[in-house]
Each structure stands twice: as C-alpha cells, then as structure tokens.
Amino acid sequence: MAWREKKLLARVQAATVQARTxxxxxxxxxxxFALTDVMDAxxxxxxxxxxxxxxxxxxxxxxxxxRESMELWKKAERAARESLAALRVLAxxxxxxxxxxxxxxxDLSRYLARQGCNAEAAPHDEEAVAIVRQLAAADSEYLPHLADSLSNLEVRLCDLGRFDEALAPGEEALQIRRQLVREDTQFLPDLAISLNNMGNLLREMGRxxxxxxxxxxAVDIRRPLAATDPGEYLDLLSGSLSNLxxxxxxxxxxxxxxxxxxxxxxxxRRLVATRRAGYLAQLARSLSNLGLRCWEAGLTQQAEAPLTESVRLRRELVAANALAHEGDLSASLSNLCLALRDLGKLQQAYAAAVEAVAIRTRLSAxxxxxxxxxxxxxxxxxxxxxTRMGRRDxxxxxxxxxERILQQLVAVDAVAHGPGLAMAQRVIAEAEGTS
Structure with missing residues (x-):
C-alpha cells in the first residue's frame, strides 16, 4: 500500500471517530466539519x-x-449529488x-423540494419509481419501496400543480399499501401517508x-398512533386534522x-414548544387554515388573530428561504384580506390583497x-x-x-374551475352595480 493511500485511510479513520463523538x-x-473531512479524504x-x-x-x-438533520438543505443536496454520482458508477x-x-x-428529491425546487426534484422521483418497479417485479420484498417512491412522486407532481398526472402513482401507492397492511399492520403508518396524500389530491382536483x-x-389511523407514540406521530396527526x-x-x-x-x-403549538424551527411552517399553515375556517363559519372577529399570526410566521420563514415559503405566505395574505375586508378594515385588506396578487403573479409566471x-x-x-372602497373601475x-383566465381554465377542467368563474362573474356584477 502506497504511503499516500495509508495517510488518507488514517485520516478517514480519525475523522470518522471525531464525527461520531x-x-x-x-x-x-x-x-x-469532521464528516466533510471524511468525504474529502x-x-x-x-x-x-x-x-x-x-x-x-x-x-x-x-x-x-x-446536514438534513440540521436543515441545511442546499449543503445536503450537494453531498447527495456526490453520493448519487458514486453510486451510479458502482451500479x-x-x-x-x-x-x-x-x-x-x-433523498436528493426531498432536499430539492425543501428548497422549493419541485420541478428539478420530480425527475429524480420518476427515475426512482422506474428502477424500483423493476426490482419489485423480480422480488416482492421491494413492494414497500415501490409504494414509497410512488407516494413521493405523487406529492412532487401535486406540488407542481400536475394533479391529473399525480393521481395514477397515488392510487397505485395506496393500493400497494392496503395490500401490505392486510399482511402486516406495521405498514399502517405508511397507509395513512397515502390516504392523507390522496385526500389532498382529490380536494385539489375538486372531488x-x-x-x-x-x-x-388517515385521521382514524393516526389518532391511536399518536396516542401511543406522540413523538413520532403527533405532527402527522396534526397534518391530517388540518387536511380533513x-x-x-x-x-x-x-x-x-x-x-x-x-x-x-x-x-x-405543542410541537413548536419542543422544536420551533422544525414545526414553525406547520403551525403557520394550521393558523392560516384556522383563520379561514373561522371566517367561513361567520366568526370574522376570531379570524383576524390567527391569520395575522400566520402571516407573521410565514414572513419569518420567507426571510430564511423565499423559494420554499413565498407561496404559503401568499395563501395567508389572501385569507387575511378576506377577514379584514369583512371587518371593514379596507386599507389593510387592500394592502394584503395587493401583496398576495404580486407574489402569485410572479410564481404563476x-x-x-x-x-x-x-x-x-x-x-x-x-x-x-x-369595489367596497368605491374604486369600481x-x-x-x-x-x-x-374572468379571462378562468374561462381558459374552465375549457380544460370545468368541474375544478367552474365555481371560480361563477364567483368572478358575481364580483363583476358587484363592480358594475348590477348585483
């Protein structure tokens, strides 16, 4: 063994011990720092x-x-790319x-998605599905992995708004996981993931x-799981409750x-009290939902506080990672402007609505x-x-x-976008003073 090789191996061994310690x-x-030294060697x-x-x-x-555990997503992505390149050579x-x-x-897809790079992430999920499908065809032991990769692809396509394309992998993942649960209930948590995803997808499709x-x-499965192991399942239960x-x-x-x-x-709120950074985005989402639910129930006064808090939290998240959180901020702003409008706070409602339009115009481009x-x-x-401000033109x-945009969308999917077109036409009538 050459001197250079021996020296590098000793460096790997020493840095590995340091990293573990x-x-x-x-x-x-x-x-x-120590693991970076291991990788360099x-x-x-x-x-x-x-x-x-x-x-x-x-x-x-x-x-x-x-780096993933430290939520250093860009740096995790770089390391994952190097690992993937090495694995491809070996394969x-x-x-x-x-x-x-x-x-x-x-892993790489997940790191990209956490940075808001869903379009770049999706092809990695598609490749994972293609590979593991071949593995599962030869050995049923890979069926759980096939379900995992299909489920990830479903989520990624949903994040891109490609709901029709997401349905097939979502349904296949759900079917596989039901089959796995019939054989072994240890797969119940995975089944809940597919059920939760499917509920989200069908809602986005207007079904x-x-x-x-x-x-x-999904709620019915996760509630007893969270009761026995809150550390593992409480956040998942919360997500399912919000979705329901x-x-x-x-x-x-x-x-x-x-x-x-x-x-x-x-x-x-319980989760944020234990680990703020890890659950802040989830709390912001549920607060936005809560404000909207209050508004829909006619509890407009109660809607303002959770929506204002959601906007504040999401501004904090956008400051750290705009690409990943700007869309969520626009949702909170859009919900907040409705509550402020109905409370008669028209200037504040106008400011929130203008900001929501600006963000969504940029993202939709x-x-x-x-x-x-x-x-x-x-x-x-x-x-x-x-209209309420008297600025009718x-x-x-x-x-x-x-209305113009919705007419184009209705031509593609009348079920999903028909109600929106009707709403736009009602608002036009209000602005014209004919409603």
Whole structure:
C-alpha cells in the first residue's frame, strides 16, 4: 500500500471517530466539519483507486443525512449529488447497488423540494419509481419501496400543480399499501401517508366528496398512533386534522371543519414548544387554515388573530428561504384580506390583497399549473375589496382579468374551475352595480 493511500485511510479513520463523538454530544457543526473531512479524504482515495468509490458514496451519504438533520438543505443536496454520482458508477457493474441508488434519488428529491425546487426534484422521483418497479417485479420484498417512491412522486407532481398526472402513482401507492397492511399492520403508518396524500389530491382536483373518506381514514389511523407514540406521530396527526378540516370546509360543513382545525393548531403549538424551527411552517399553515375556517363559519372577529399570526410566521420563514415559503405566505395574505375586508378594515385588506396578487403573479409566471388558479383567487379578492372602497373601475378591470383566465381554465377542467368563474362573474356584477 502506497504511503499516500495509508495517510488518507488514517485520516478517514480519525475523522470518522471525531464525527461520531461530536454527533453523540449534539455538536452538529463540529460533526459536519469532521464528516466533510471524511468525504474529502474518500474523494482522494477514489481518485487513487476505484475500489474506494463505495467509501465515497457512503461518506457523502452520511454527510447529506447529517446536514438534513440540521436543515441545511442546499449543503445536503450537494453531498447527495456526490453520493448519487458514486453510486451510479458502482451500479454499472453491480446491480445490487440499485436500491441504494433509489434511496439517494429520493433523498436528493426531498432536499430539492425543501428548497422549493419541485420541478428539478420530480425527475429524480420518476427515475426512482422506474428502477424500483423493476426490482419489485423480480422480488416482492421491494413492494414497500415501490409504494414509497410512488407516494413521493405523487406529492412532487401535486406540488407542481400536475394533479391529473399525480393521481395514477397515488392510487397505485395506496393500493400497494392496503395490500401490505392486510399482511402486516406495521405498514399502517405508511397507509395513512397515502390516504392523507390522496385526500389532498382529490380536494385539489375538486372531488370533495371523494376526498372525505381517505382524509377521515388517515385521521382514524393516526389518532391511536399518536396516542401511543406522540413523538413520532403527533405532527402527522396534526397534518391530517388540518387536511380533513379543509375537505369539510369545501363540503360546506364549517363547524366540523373548524373543530378539526382548532385541534390541529393546539397540537402544532405543542410541537413548536419542543422544536420551533422544525414545526414553525406547520403551525403557520394550521393558523392560516384556522383563520379561514373561522371566517367561513361567520366568526370574522376570531379570524383576524390567527391569520395575522400566520402571516407573521410565514414572513419569518420567507426571510430564511423565499423559494420554499413565498407561496404559503401568499395563501395567508389572501385569507387575511378576506377577514379584514369583512371587518371593514379596507386599507389593510387592500394592502394584503395587493401583496398576495404580486407574489402569485410572479410564481404563476414560472409554475402556472401550481399557482395560476391561486392568482385568480387573489385577483377576485382584490376586486371585491376595490369595489367596497368605491374604486369600481379598478375593481372591474381586476375581476375581468380573473374572468379571462378562468374561462381558459374552465375549457380544460370545468368541474375544478367552474365555481371560480361563477364567483368572478358575481364580483363583476358587484363592480358594475348590477348585483
């Protein structure tokens, strides 16, 4: 063994021990520094001898996972890309490495999604599905992994607004997980994930009646799981409660929707008290939902406080990562402007509505499938506020812009966008003074 190789191996061994020691003591930054040194040394070893490519793949994977735990998404992405590149080289001559390739593809997609880069993330999920489908065809032991990759692809396509495309992988993941639960109840948590995702997807597609059953079933599974293991399942239960509340609201059952959403907020406050950074986005979302549920139930006075808090939290999140959170901020602003409008606080409502339109106009220019219909909602809200302010010409122009976009959307999907078009036309009538 050459002197250079021996020196690098000794460096890997020493830095690995340091990384484990720091990680065990909760010293994340020091552990990251040590693991970075491990990866750098393994990279040099791999250049010396291809036999060390596997060590590079493992070291960069471990570094990616550590950075993930620290919520350093961009740095986790870089390490994951290096691990994936090494694994691809290994898989060319050793098919047994393919499951590791799948795992790293899914990790990389997740890191990109956490940065708001869903369009870049989706192809990695599609590749993961293609690989693991072949593995599952040869060995049913890979069925859980196929369900995982299909579920991830469903979520990613939903994030891009490609709901029709998301339905097939979502239904397949749900079918596989029901089959797995019949054989072993340890897969119940995974089934709840698919049910929750399916409820969300069907709601986004305007199929509210169909969305109710999977949304309710997800809550029914997660509630006992959270009772026995709150550390693992409380945040998931909260998400399902919020989603069920959203579906019930679409079904015009506002009081039931409000009760589930209030429970979600209470759980999220508990979670934020234990780890603020990890659950702040979830609390902001449930607060936005709570404000909207209060408004829908006619409790306008009670709606303002949670919506204002949601906007404040989401501004904080946008300051740290605009790409990932701007869309959520626009949702909170859009909900807040409705409550402020009905409370007679028209100047504040106008400011919130204008900001929501500006954000959604910018986002819909790059991702129209995900944000164009939300932009239309914000335009309708703004037009309604302008009418109440007596600025009828501006209101009419804004509402007609929404109508024009909705006519195009209705031509593609009348079920999903027909109610929005009717709303835009009502707002036009109000602005014209003919309603």
């Amino acid at each position: 720091h990680a065990a003591a909760g010293r994340g930054l020091q552990a990251e 393994c990279r040099e070893l791999a250049r010396l001898k291809p036999v060390y490519i596997n060590d590079l793949a493992v070291a960069s994977r471990d570094l990616a996972h550590l 060319e001559t050793n098919p047994k490495v393919l499951p590791d390739v799948v795992g790293m593809l899914m 509210f009646e169909d969305a109710l059953a999977p949304s309710q079933e 509340g959203n579906v019930l609201a679409e079904l015009k059952r506002p009081r039931e929707a409000l009760a589930f959403t209030e429970e979600a907020v209470a759980l999220d 790059t991702t129209p499938a995900a944000f164009l219909h939300h932009r239309v909602d914000s335009l309708i809200n703004l037009a309604s506020i302008l 501006e209101a009419l122009a804004t509402a007609r812009e929404a």
